[in-house]
Amino acid sequence: MKKEFKNEAITRQSEDFARWYTDVCRKAELMDYSSVKGFIIYRPYGYAIWEHIQNYLDRRFKETGHENVYMPLVIPESLFQKEKDHVEGFAPETLIATIGGANNLEEKLIIRPTSEVLFCDHFAKIISSHRDLPKKYNQWCSVVRWEKTTRPFLRGAEFLWQEGHTMHATKEEAEKEALDMLYIYEAMGKELLAVPFLVGRKTENEKFAGAEITYTIEALMPDGKALQSGTTHYFGDGFAKAFNIAYQNKENVLVNPFQTSWGVSTRLIGSIIMAHGDDNGLSLPPYVAPIQVVIVPIQMQKEGVLAKANEIKARLEAKGIRVNLDDSDRTPGWKFSEYEMKGVPLRLEIGPRDIANGVVSAAIRYNGKKLVLNEKDLEVEIPKLLKDIHEALYKKAHDYFLEHLTEVHTEEELADVLENKGGYAKIMWSGEQEVLDQIKEKYSATARCLPFEQTPFAKKCLISGKPAKFVVIIAKAY
């Protein structure tokens, strides 16, 4: 269904996707810029999306035996430097405090870019016996990375996230944890964000600083670029050795435990905006939407209109639905376009004629479809409609994903996917980093992951012609 372009305040997607994105972020009041570059203000409408993500994940983390903790904001420089790969990965982009209480500090303090070393320092103190394992911790906080190029939600000097950090007695248990958490992220995409994720393992070169294995969830954006949306890491016992974390096992032998970490951030808000938005602005999947239903009263000065609107609001709220009744002095037309831009999944209109007929007019945000509902059925019909909308948004994004996952057999096809069609190119790969470097050089595209499904479809590496070892997925990325 073709939709008209109503909201002149927002650049069209087709005109300039990047400008469309920042327009939506600001006009829909998801965020604002602060006076420090890269540090954004999470406004109520944007923060509420994050709260729904938090609620979902916090519940799932706790159901799977994780406990929340809070570690310090700052890391002493000496502690930060304890794990070589890790410090190399993060040091160039840290914010550093040097003055405290008007005096120069004896030791520089790094504002946490991630908290592995803080957790390890703590684990070394509290783990000494097999009885102390596993430790399955999570923390909700903000982290700081001094990035040069920043974009709202996608890349920021400060962002909100959760970081899980766990210690296990065995390699197997830790490896399983890294996968279990990956699958929780994947389920969140499907059940909450209506965003299908490509899941898989990162190549050696794309791993997290210090990790043995990094798994990833990747979302595909409508401009054909991938957005890495979360990662889980298996560390082996590398950090444990560097930080002297050891425990007495049941045979009274002192051994190192095995570690994981995993995180998703407010970048997920970026993936929601891009995955579902259109020329008229944001289009939110219902379960993560701060407002699920907006009620716009028509001719609200007429007797009974506001009373009925309030009654319906109360009835829906009693069903746990998040409802906004806009009884401000704006015109209905202004309100229609405002809530469309803000991506409210469902709009209800209630006017004297609807009331006389015992009906309510409804409009679905993502496809513009209008329908008439019997007022008495609203408690049943609205939750059903929200579920349908969620599923339709997921299906739409999933169809797009499937259409843009191309099995590639020649370099010409690779060039066509990366330069014209967009999306993921699935190729056979020798496993040599030089091949990926060549692709990156030529197309500014990177290996997104080694998918779990590794059924070979050719014998030779697409680029080098050497024997193929892996299926790897290549795309341009944010």
Added chain:
Amino acid sequence: MKKEFKNEAITRQSEDFARWYTDVCRKAELMDYSSVKGFIIYRPYGYAIWEHIQNYLDRRFKETGHENVYMPLVIPESLFQKEKDHVEGFAPETLIATIGGANNLEEKLIIRPTSEVLFCDHFAKIISSHRDLPKKYNQWCSVVRWEKTTRPFLRGAEFLWQEGHTMHATKEEAEKEALDMLYIYEAMGKELLAVPFLVGRKTENEKFAGAEITYTIEALMPDGKALQSGTTHYFGDGFAKAFNIAYQNKENVLVNPFQTSWGVSTRLIGSIIMAHGDDNGLSLPPYVAPIQVVIVPIQMQKEGVLAKANEIKARLEAKGIRVNLDDSDRTPGWKFSEYEMKGVPLRLEIGPRDIANGVVSAAIRYNGKKLVLNEKDLEVEIPKLLKDIHEALYKKAHDYFLEHLTEVHTEEELADVLENKGGYAKIMWSGEQEVLDQIKEKYSATARCLPFEQTPFAKKCLISGKPAKFVVIIAKAY
């Protein structure tokens, strides 16, 4: 009821109250020290208490129309200096970042000690019409204050808190907001923490930097000292003027709005520890306790014991009760003392004899009382018991509060309260700061607040002999 002293790992309260406090903080695993002085690690058992406080307050904030936001962690030095009183109050204890991405920053960045200026900077951008008011925002975050002397939860270089920031069209509305939030804090003390708060208004000298009025909630600790546990502030339009926040009112005149802010922090955990703890450790009020009921199986190798313990756990959890079944290989005696130290309000013991008799043995943490419950009644009896425990803890703390609120008519009585009896001395006061300075000099005690109940009980100021203007409450404080 006299209780025996079981836990040798904890210093007795009577011996050294301060050491008792830090012993409890660490042994009950509420927190640990980090490698940076004053920055503590909130361990799962301590953090879970904070989560219950968050849940309570977040619900009450949202019910009263507040929205959550998130502001940047850092404040540019020039922005920080915009409100004179405010910067004078906070500048001496700030942590300052000067390096970003390996380069010196062009402008120093203050790690937020509080966020008034960030909110004002944002309000100036988003408030322009009477339609934009009120703005009622709250944020959950950590703040940093470079304190020299720190104690877990009570005074830290970093602590967790919420800070509410609101803007209103009228003085009256803003003043009411500052009081409304004070009463929500007071209700939290009564309903959740089982801590009675003295509420009132701070004297001019004890006001928050930049505020016109500061209200306070003060808890009385068993060592006779007051603990300021939260404050709410009415700012008038001082910040609004300094930050050029103005809106067009309904008469199309450009005017400044009126502002409040209010906050409570993880210091509340300190007030819970001290208000209810005893020689055997922590004693938690049930509604804030991470574990409300611990089940200790007796002779758990015997057939049916663990099965019954698990069944009862599931039944209580189905009632929304937070239960821990400790089926580890420790002895029951070890478990009794461990959970007593950790302050779990109610312990259930389940052994073969209990099962045979269809009963469960229960022990109440705060008074050591034992009772026998019919197993079939548990779903009804346990919630009732938890409610009784909460009310008893509150009453105990409230009785102590009333016993230690002394109306003072002579300087000798004042000295006796402040030096021997402890608690609050209620005096008549001329309103002159010199009087309070004298008291502080002589007794190291300060004006805690001007209580709302201002019925005079003498005509002259206790100290200066001049005409008395206010009832003021004096105490030593943390």
